[in-house]
Amino acid sequence: MFSLTDTHCHLYLPQFDNDRDDVIKQAIDSGISRILIPGIDIRTSEQAINLCALYPKTLFAAIGIHPNSKNDFDENSIIQLKSLVKSDHVVAIGEIGLDYYRVGNSIENQKRMFQSQLELASELGLPVCIHNRNASQDVIEIIENWIGIPQGKNHTSIQSGVFHSYDGSLETANKIIKLGFYLGITGPVTYPSNHVFREVIKNVCIDKILIETDAPYLPPHPFRGQRNSPVYVKYIAKQISEIYQKDIESVEKITSKNAATLFKWQ
Numbered sequence: 001m002f003s004l005t006d007t008h009c010h011l012y013l014p015q016f017d018n019d020r021d022d023v024i025k026q027a028i029d030s031g032i033s034r035i036l037i038p039g040i041d042i043r044t045s046e047q048a049i050n051l052c053a054l055y056p057k058t059l060f061a062a063i064g065i066h067p068n069s070k071n072d073f074d075e076n077s078i079i080q081l082k083s084l085v086k087s088d089h090v091v092a093i094g095e096i097g098l099d100y101y102r103v104g105n106s107i108e109n110q111k112r113m114f115q116s117q118l119e120l121a122s123e124l125g126l127p128v129c130i131h132n133r134n135a136s137q138d139v140i141e142i143i144e145n146w147i148g149i150p151q152g153k154n155h156t157s158i159q160s161g162v163f164h165s166y167d168g169s170l171e172t173a174n175k176i177i178k179l180g181f182y183l184g185i186t187g188p189v190t191y192p193s194n195h196v197f198r199e200v201i202k203n204v205c206i207d208k209i210l211i212e213t214d215a216p217y218l219p220p221h222p223f224r225g226q227r228n229s230p231v232y233v234k235y236i237a238k239q240i241s242e243i244y245q246k247d248i249e250s251v252e253k254i255t256s257k258n259a260a261t262l263f264k265w266q
Contacts, residue, residue: 003033004252005259006233008095008129008164008184008212011037011059012047015216015227020051027230028058033256034265035059035230036212038095038129038164040066042080052089060263062092062129064117068104073113078120085124091263093121094129095164098142101133111142118146121159127262128161130181136172143179160262162210165218170200177208182262184212187220187228190239202243210262211236211255 006027016023027035037052037059039045045063052059063084065073084090096117098110105113121128132139147159163176166183173183183204188194201209211233213219219228220235241251259265 003031003256004233004237005034005036005211005256006032006213006215006230007036007162007210007259007263008186009035009037009215009230010040010044010217011035011051011215011230012039012044013216023229023231024055024059028055030231030234031252032230032233033058034259036062036092036129036259036263038062038092039064040095041069041071042077042084045081045084049084049087049089052087056089059089060091060265061087061089062094063090064094064096064129065113066095067097067099067110067113067131068102069113070104073109073116078116081117081120082124085126090126091265092127092129092161093117093124094161095131096128097131097133097164098135098139099131099133100135100138111138114139114142115146118142118159121161122146127159129184130161130163132163136168140172140175140179143181147179162262164212165214167197168200170203173200173204177204182208182210182258184210185236185240186212186214187218187223187232187236189243190220190235191224192221198239198243201240206240206244206246206251206254207258209240209255210259211240 037048048061162182165186215228
């Protein structure tokens with residue numbers, strides 16, 4: 001049996017307070033070998049790292065400040081992130097980006113936060129986990145400019161990352177892939193009515209696909225309305241296998257290899 005990878009799961013959130021260890025152990029027992037936990041601010045980035053210390057060969061952390069974070073962002077925020085990145089558990093900067101749907105911060109401030117954290121990722125040679133909601137044009141423009149920034153000494157190719165929970169058009173997907181980024185696919189790809197998006201994914205090379213739960217959010221069919229869990233990543237993998245008409249073992253192997261390439265897992 002090949003192992004699965006969940007490349008986006010917020011295990012530190014209160015929804016898991018009553019059974020967090022059980023959720024993680026259930027995921028491991030079901031064949032999930034790696035789970036990436038992205039922070040959404042300094043505190044949750046610290047929590048992600050602390051969780052990884054309990055399961056060092058399974059859990060990995062991304063650290064960053066989400067565009068909707070209500071906390072002030074200044075030079076000290078970058079200093080704090082630089083301190084956190086000293087942990088061996090950190091493999092990416094994220095969840096960072098722009099959100100024009102739920103504007104918790106001004107657009108100007110969101111862009112400043114996003115650009116500062118991209119510069120940090122470039123300095124450190126780390127990939128990024130991108131949050132993009134109703135902001136594709138600006139996100140892509142900022143990423144295009146970022147790629148020109150000198151790369152960190154540990155980076156062997158252009159700066160890269162994943163557009164988390166991608167749900168856009170084929171045109172936008174192709175732009176993202178051309179920039180060297182991956183598409184993170186979540187539970188909505190399984191919704192019976194979401195046939196248009198499945199057609200988008202069908203026309204994208206599977207070598208640029210990652211699978212993720214975004215737990216506790218975005219549960220796949222038939223669990224809509226319930227708390228999502230990393231163990232449900234297998235439902236996304238199954239849907240991907242149907243889209244590409246590949247056996248489930250091949251999808252598990254390819255998407256896990258994609259994640260290992262991006263996050264430099266051995």
